[in-house]
Amino acid sequence: MTVQSAYQEEQERLTESLRDINAQLQAIGPRYKGDDFTEQMLDLQQEERRLRLEVSRREPYFGRIDFQELPQGEQKPLYIGKAGVAKQGSSELLVIDWRAPAASLFYSFTGGDAPAAYDSPDGEISGYVHLKRNFMIRQGEIVRLVDSYVRGQEEGSVTDEFLLYRLGENKDNKLRDIVSTIQGEQDRIIRADRNKALFIQGVAGSGKTTVALHRLAFLLYQYADRMRAERMIIFAPNRMFLDYISGVLPELGVGDIQQTTFSDWAVELLEKAIAVSDPSDTMAYWFEQRRTADEIEHASGRFKGSLAFKAIVDDRIADFEKRIVPVTSFVPIDGLELKPEQMREWYDTDYGEETLMKKRDRLVSRIRRWFESELKMKGVADKKIRAKALAKFNSFSKKIPSYTTIQLYASLFQGKQAAASVPKRIAVATADRLKQGVASAEDLAPLAYIQLQLFGLPKQAFDHIVIDEAQDYSPFQLEVLRLCQRTASMTVLGDLQQGIHAYAGVQSWAELTSLFDEEQIGFYELNRSYRSTMEIIEFANKILGEMTGGVKPAVPVFRSGDPVVTEAVPGEQWLDRIEASIRDWQAKGEYETISVIGRTALECEQIYHHLQGKGFDASLVQSKQPAYGGGLSVVPVYLSKGLEFDAVLIADAGENAYERLDAKLLYVGCTRALHKLKLLHRGKLTSLLGGEA
Ligand SMILES: Nc1ncnc2c1ncn2[C@@H]1O[C@H](COP(=O)(O)OP(=O)(O)OP(=O)(O)O)[C@@H](O)[C@H]1O
Numbered sequence: 098m099t100v101q102s103a104y105q106e107e108q109e110r111l112t113e114s115l116r117d118i119n120a121q122l123q124a125i126g127p128r129y130k131g132d133d134f135t136e137q138m139l140d141l142q143q144e145e146r147r148l149r150l151e152v153s154r155r156e157p158y159f160g161r162i163d164f165q166e167l168p169q170g171e172q173k174p175l176y177i178g179k180a181g182v183a184k185q186g187s188s189e190l191l192v193i194d195w196r197a198p199a200a201s202l203f204y205s206f207t208g209g210d211a212p213a214a215y216d217s218p219d220g221e222i223s224g225y226v227h228l229k230r231n232f233m234i235r236q237g238e239i240v241r242l243v244d245s246y247v248r249g250q251e252e253g254s255v256t257d258e259f260l261l262y263r264l265g266e267n268k269d270n271k272l273r274d275i276v277s278t279i280q281g282e283q284d285r286i287i288r289a290d291r292n293k294a295l296f297i298q299g300v301a302g303s304g305k306t307t308v309a310l311h312r313l314a315f316l317l318y319q320y321a322d323r324m325r326a327e328r329m330i331i332f333a334p335n336r337m338f339l340d341y342i343s344g345v346l347p348e349l350g351v352g353d354i355q356q357t358t359f360s361d362w363a364v365e366l367l368e369k370a371i372a373v374s375d376p377s378d379t380m381a382y383w384f385e386q387r388r389t390a391d392e393i394e395h396a397s398g399r400f401k402g403s404l405a406f407k408a409i410v411d412d413r414i415a416d417f418e419k420r421i422v423p424v425t426s427f428v429p430i431d432g433l434e435l436k437p438e439q440m441r442e443w444y445d446t447d448y449g450e451e452t453l454m455k456k457r458d459r460l461v462s463r464i465r466r467w468f469e470s471e472l473k474m475k476g477v478a479d480k481k482i483r484a485k486a487l488a489k490f491n492s493f494s495k496k497i498p499s500y501t502t503i504q505l506y507a508s509l510f511q512g513k514q515a516a517a518s519v520p521k522r523i524a525v526a527t528a529d530r531l532k533q534g535v536a537s538a539e540d541l542a543p544l545a546y547i548q549l550q551l552f553g554l555p556k557q558a559f560d561h562i563v564i565d566e567a568q569d570y571s572p573f574q575l576e577v578l579r580l581c582q583r584t585a586s587m588t589v590l591g592d593l594q595q596g597i598h599a600y601a602g603v604q605s606w607a608e609l610t611s612l613f614d615e616e617q618i619g620f621y622e623l624n625r626s627y628r629s630t631m632e633i634i635e636f637a638n639k640i641l642g643e644m645t646g647g648v649k650p651a652v653p654v655f656r657s658g659d660p661v662v663t664e665a666v667p668g669e670q671w672l673d674r675i676e677a678s679i680r681d682w683q684a685k686g687e688y689e690t691i692s693v694i695g696r697t698a699l700e701c702e703q704i705y706h707h708l709q710g711k712g713f714d715a716s717l718v719q720s721k722q723p724a725y726g727g728g729l730s731v732v733p734v735y736l737s738k739g740l741e742f743d744a745v746l747i748a749d750a751g752e753n754a755y756e757r758l759d760a761k762l763l764y765v766g767c768t769r770a771l772h773k774l775k776l777l778h779r780g781k782l783t784s785l786l787g788g789e790a
Pocket residue numbers: 260263264268272273274275278279280283299300301302303304305306307308592595627628738739740741768
């Protein structure tokens with residue numbers, strides 16, 4: 098078949114499919130507004146269906162795979178879209194959902210004449226793939242049609258033409274879904290076993306964030322009866338990043354998943370009993386001035402995030418628990434005695450799995466009930482005696498220790514015990530802070546942990562947790578989240594090579610995986626980078642050189658672009674040359690998003706004001722920012738993590754800006770670029786890049 102006739106045939110089928118979808122949409126009645134519960138439920142279902150059809154109307158499908166099931170099946174075309182659609186009034190499928198078992202073939206098939214297979218609820222199904230076709234459909238028209246595999250042609254291998262086309266596009270201010278071009282190694286993660294803690298080490302631009310979001314959509318589809326969106330949660334590094342990723346799930350037809358930062362979540366769990374210090378202060382401390390390797394190694398965040406510190410917290414909690422059950426008898430009136438053995442028995446046997454403060458409060462209530470009923474049985478009616486007994490109860494119960502989370506945490510930094518277990522400078526700084534009712538980000542994991550031990554989780558446990566940029570998490574943080582689940586079902590993703598928050602995060606995945614039993618873990622690596630051109634990736638890989646920490650360097654997709662340029666600039670011309678580069682790029686009109694990435698917030702302010710003064714419509718990204726608006730932005734390098742831009746200008750890659758310890762920072766900055774990367778440097782180029790004058 099010629100390309101022309103294939104196109105015509107597909108266009109006819111598309112028009113027919115759209116007619117069907119439109120007819121189904123029109124047949125949906127108005128929304129129900131009454132009070133009847135059953136009707137309301139039906140209305141919700143209908144509304145969901147309407148939304149699915151709306152998604153389909155925009156782009157009914159993006160792929161087709163022709164499959165012939167063995168041993169005797171017929172060759173059938175399967176059209177794959179974001180939502181499955183049946184023909185009107187029939188069970189025959191016009192489009193199958195990308196998450197359906199058969200659709201996995203579209204992603205996993207790598208070519209060749211041998212039979213391919215996919216897992217279905219009825220077991221493995223194998224057969225021959227005859228055709229793999231990609232479409233791009235806009236406003237009811239096929240604007241692009243690419244056959245990436247035709248059986249019997251081109252040595253039978255799948256080509257990447259469609260992927261390359263998609264990767265070559267410009268980006269705006271939001272991350273997008275990738276359903277039409279998910280790659281085999283990504284698909285394996287998306288469809289991986291539900292009951293596992295999946296750890297994903299993925300190089301910059303390998304699609305980690307995107308894959309995690311698609312995985313959520315898959316889990317909700319596949320385990321609709323067991324997993325609920327409201328019981329899923331995504332942890333991202335900051336609110337700007339949350340805004341950046343906020344478009345993907347709705348595009349995939351998924352709503353209601355909680356999206357938060359660890360800090361916001363912990364403050365909520367602590368019922369806002371404590372304020373959190375401004376994260377920009379921490380950022381400023383670590384990134385605006387030079388810090389030594391020793392300072393990083395001995396940072397209080399590393400100490401408080403460690404399992405060794407968790408053991409100290411556990412000891413403190415155990416000590417509290419040991420003191421809950423009184424060791425002396427309670428004697429409210431002469432001749433009436435409640436022995437400690439009895440109280441111990443109640444505590445140990447009756448309150449089972451309750452949290453500590455609940456057990457403590459129940460014990461106190463029980464003691465009160467005991468003496469009240471004893472007095473009644475003994476017929477003690479004298480008001481004076483009763484009042485005296487009550488006073489005795491009050492003083493007895495006061496001796497049973499009681500803590501708020503913050504009190505218990507604060508007690509770790511006071512007294513002799515603290516001196517023995519917590520370094521003095523950390524104890525003093527933390528105690529001072531807590532006295533003022535303020536916690537720092539590093540206090541939140543232990544505080545949340547204590548809260549869970551004392552009072553428990555107020556809401557339902559999570560069905561699934563996604564943690565993005567997990568290399569910046571401490572083992573203690575992950576342990577806290579692990580406790581909020583019934584079974585380990587997590588997607589934990591990150592890149593050790595981008596571990597720029599070394600003062601708080603981990604240096605190896607083992608620090609996090611060791612929290613789980615071996616059989617609970619799945620470990621995946623993503624080494625192909627989809628974001629940047631080959632030139633940019635090869636350039637960025639050089640920055641890390643040998644210091645890869647056991648992580649394989651990023652492998653580019655074969656997408657070539659402009660060479661990376663480094664340019665020396667005299668100090669006095671620096672701002673003008675930044676301006677000239679941007680002007681040049683904007684004049685070409687090739688890029689939608691451009692970022693000037695500076696080393697510090699101070700440097701960025703300077704650049705931003707200069708650009709503003711010259712009439713540029715730029716935005717300055719700051720750490721508390723709730724959203725990133727796209728266009729031209731000026732971003733401190735440490736805030737650029739997770740984002741991407743069509744063109745990136747590293748404002749100053751001089752030796753003074755990036756020393757050896759800053760390799761990961763510069764790597765993060767360079768790997769934000771999709772198509773164009775240029776580095777200016779005042780003075781000598783950083784030795785990370787060869788150090789030329
Ligand atoms: N299979 C794919 N098809 C098309 N685009 C893809 C694919 N995988 C990833 N991308 C694109 O690559 C870019 C990087 O993806 P993403 O931000 O999810 O990667 P990441 O691994 O989280 O990156 P980083 O760690 O550098 O922040 C995005 O623009 C995404 O759309």
